[in-house]
Amino acid sequence: MAVEVTLGHAAEAAAAVKDKLVAEGVPAALAAGDSTLWGPEAQTEAAIRLGWLTLPTTSRELLPELTKLVERVRAEGLDHVVLAGMGGSSLAPEVICATEDVPLTVLDTTDPGQVLRALGERLENTVVVVASKSGGTVETDSHRRIYEKAFRDAGIDPADRIVVVTDPGSPLEKTAAEAGYQVFLADPNVGGRYSALSAFGLVPSALAGADVVKLLDDAAEVAPSLARNEGNPGLELGALLGAQALAGRDKLILRDALSDITGLPDWIEQLIAESTGKSGKGILPVVGADSAEAADQFSVDIGPEGDVHVDGPLGAQFLVWEYATAIAGRVLEIDPFNQPNVAESKENTAKILQGRPESAYPVVVDGPVEVYGDVGENCDNLADVLTWVLREIPENGYLAIMAYLDREAAFDAAILGGGDFEQTTEAWAAADVATLRNLLDYRTDHAVTFGWGPRFLHSTGQYHKGGPQVGVFLQITGVNSDDVEVPGRPYGLAELQLAQALGDLGALQSRGRPTVRLHLTDRRAGVAHLLSVAEEL
Structure with missing residues (x-):
């Protein structure tokens, strides 16, 4: 099943932007990973940030090792999966697991009460995924230290319970190797907010019980359409986002409609806000609003209904929204892959x-x-x-x-x-x-x-x-x-x-x-x- 993008009343404005993109050869160039599309200042960054385009294929290399890990965890009765990760390292797994209705405890907080609640839930049956692209995220580093101590205090070897997802060469990879943790290395040519179909999305989701193979299959099915000038949902959606922003409608009201997907707007929020909000420009996603009330707002529904809606399976939606965000960056003349602030x-x-x-x-x-x-x-x-x-x-x-x-x-x-x-x-x-x-x-x-x-x-x-x-x-x-000590830190x-x-x-x-x-x-x-x-x- 492909992603269907219906533009409704916004179709006319989006059409002009789409025609310009097609005339410039952008759809095929983006699908081929052309790093020049966002100008010379962005090219260096873009050259190392387009790996997400091929993740529906390349991420399958993770599956044999991931399958073995899931089998071991199940055999040992470890059915409480905790994900310690921030931003792109947690938002996609949260949506995946909510959609498939499998339990996942997400720690993307420094609130002592929330962390204590997770620590108090069946520690003897807990496996922790520590996920950080840079390997130096302060929140995730704190969670790792806290869980290491909790496991040791309970007489549990942390090496049996902690799994690490990080980029090759990160400080976390070194720490994990020294501690004997199982490590999944993500594609370093994928930015955090574009990492839904990488190890960051797949490892915790598979451990929680989600069908990550179907996720990749659905993304792979829509991928060929992203090189086309017609019948390209990513192009249609990206042209819509760019056209609306250029017209002054830069507040994107995201609504969960009658969809089988749960919580996708929260993931889209990070993808679009962090990708486009720079140089005094940007599209502001708004999650939770009932309708667009002002002239600077427009609505997009996730699901089969709504004047402007995007419908399709989750894996395909991940890829289409990423492509559309890259397109919107081109339209707004900003680099959609950096985060300067x-x-x-x-x-x-x-x-x-x-x-x-x-x-x-x-x-x-x-x-x-x-x-x-x-x-x-x-x-x-x-x-x-x-x-x-x-x-x-x-x-x-x-x-x-x-x-x-x-x-x-x-x-x-x-x-x-x-x-x-x-x-x-x-x-x-x-x-x-x-x-x-x-x-x-x-x-x-x-x-x-x-x-x-x-x-x-x-x-x-x-x-x-x-x-x-x-x-x-x-x-x-x-x-x-209450408070929770961070071992090895003065706070x-x-x-x-x-x-x-x-x-x-x-x-x-x-x-x-x-x-x-x-x-x-x-x-x-x-x-x-x-x-x-x-x-x-």
């Missing part, structure tokens, strides 16, 4: 960890919520602050909510089996800080995004700093009642989490954009109060 927040975090953040005083205290930042005059309470934040969004701007909290904490508010499904869902929503996105989205026509920190730093974080400077930023942090997860939040805050503030931090002195009470105030705006 990602390191800024990391460097700020490192500086904070080496010293200590300067003490700041809240400008407003409203119950369990402290407010930090330069808010407008006459902001005396939380309702005033939220109202001011919404009013600060400029024309064609957006609001980004960034929560450095435990993204699973809401599940503690209601246990399945304690009531009917509707009551349970309502209880979850009432305790989930992500509900704030919907509440504020209802009160503005502007795009409102939501990201869990530090997860979003590996996706929309690039867009926030490198894309159009029209964002307003609402950061949420909270007091940690714990609580300190790392706050340093990451403040590091990114500094990067955003240096751009002169409105930035407010809400600090919850009691997390559960703070979330409840925040949602209550937002609901009454």
Whole structure:
């Protein structure tokens, strides 16, 4: 089954862009891996970032070794699969496993509570996949160290339980070899956000029980169409994305429609935001919005319905969206393979960890919520602050909510089996800080995004700093009642989490954009109060 792209009312604008791309020979050139398509400044980077085009074939080399690993893990009764990875190392496996309804615990957080929850779940039956392209990702390195200690403390040899996925020659490969861990080396000519069909996507997904052969088969089936001028879903979709952005509709509302795929917009969010958000340009994906309300927005549905929709199996969708993103980069005249602003927040975090953040005083205290930042005059309470934040969004701007909290904490508010499904869902929503996105989205026509920190730093974080400077930023942090020591490091997860939040805050503030931090002195009470105030705006 191929991917079907239906453009609806947007077809006319996309057609002109598509005709230009065809006249320039772009479809066949991209399918052949032509690194010159994005200009001379991007050529060096593009030359080592186009390996994703052949992954439906080359990734099959991993299958014999991967099959043996899966058989061993099953034989040993290791049925709790934990993935320690950030960005491109975790988002694709999360979608794959959710779609196939196989259990996978994803650790893409530095929140102590979330990590402790994973550690407390059947450690004796746990296998951990440590995935990092660079091999130096601070979050993933911390998770590895924490699990190594946990296994040793339980009398378990970490070499029997830890599997590593990384690029050849990375520091992690060396560490893994010294520790005796099984290592899967990924194609170094594939960037992280394009790595869904590489070892980064396949290894954890196969261990969790997903059918990765079908994933590759579906991608291989659509691959030949990507060289064509007609009947090319990647070209159609890429022309659409580029045409809409050129026309000022640069907020892409991604919606899960009646599809067999679960959660694909979250993966697309990173792919497009990090690939296009630079040089003051970009396409901002918005996940969770019901509809496109403003002139700078347009919607794409994942599934068989919707005026503009993309339908097809997951493996094929991965490849088509990657191709389309590369096409959109060409249309917008940016390099879709670099991420020039990602390191800024990391460097700020490192500086904070080496010293200590300067003490700041809240400008407003409203119950369990402290407010930090330069808010407008006459902001005396939380309702005033939220109202001011919404009013600060400029024309064609957006609001980004960034929560450095435990993204699973809401599940503690209601246990399945304690009531009917509707009551349970309502209880979850009432305790989930992500509900704030919907509440504020209802009160503005502007795009409102939501990201869990530090997860979003590996996706929309690039867009926030490198894309159009029209964002307003609402950061949420909270007091940690627990902490987890990071063995071999002079800090714990609580300190790392706050340093990451403040590091990114500094990067955003240096751009002169409105930035407010809400600090919850009691997390559960703070979330409840925040949602209550937002609901009454």
